[in-house]
Amino acid sequence: GQNIDQPTEMTATEGAIVQINCTYQTSGFNGLFWYQQHAGEAPTFLSYNVLDGLEEKGRFSSFLSRSKGYSYLLLKELQMKDSASYLCASLRNRKLIWGLGTSLAVNP
């Protein structure tokens, strides 16, 4: 199959840190993307990992372990505007295989 799994929903508090996990099938793997999607809008690119390790970009960081087929997106200093759906997608043979997204609610 083409399973890519991530939690359906998460809740966090403003100012806190949240980690969103994603697991994927490793065969034919070319890279792992994270996107943010607000309701009614197209996804916007957050990060791309193709090598193992942590990529830091401001308040957002993304981690990849190719041997484990595992990635996470780390959001620090959460803001209310970070409430959105976060989509994990693996690139396999030119196609992006999408997770169903994690709906993150940031509460005051």
Place this chain on the structure above:
Amino acid sequence: GAVVSQHPSRVICKSGTSVKIECRSLDFQATTMFWYRQFPKQSLMLMATSNEGSKATYEQGVEKDKFLINHASLTLSTLTVTSAHPEDSSFYICRPWAGLSHQPQHFGDGTRLSIL
């Protein structure tokens, strides 16, 4: 600035109308164009993949005669929803790709299609 331009952003029309959606890559040549559809509170669903100058490849369950895709140039692709019906109401999003896997994968802003 934006690297992908998708128009129109919103269409409301009567059943039976055909609707054309344009997607342009602004600062790179898109050898491949991916077209997606997203229903409310559901994940993105790939509809079809097209390569410049070739016929599109449609995913299972997507009618090629209903969703016409033209990818005549490296910077422009169009999706035409022919004789649209209310069940075609959805959010349509394009994703042009230059063929390099390390490039950020940017989407168009999407077209919200509402068929009355």
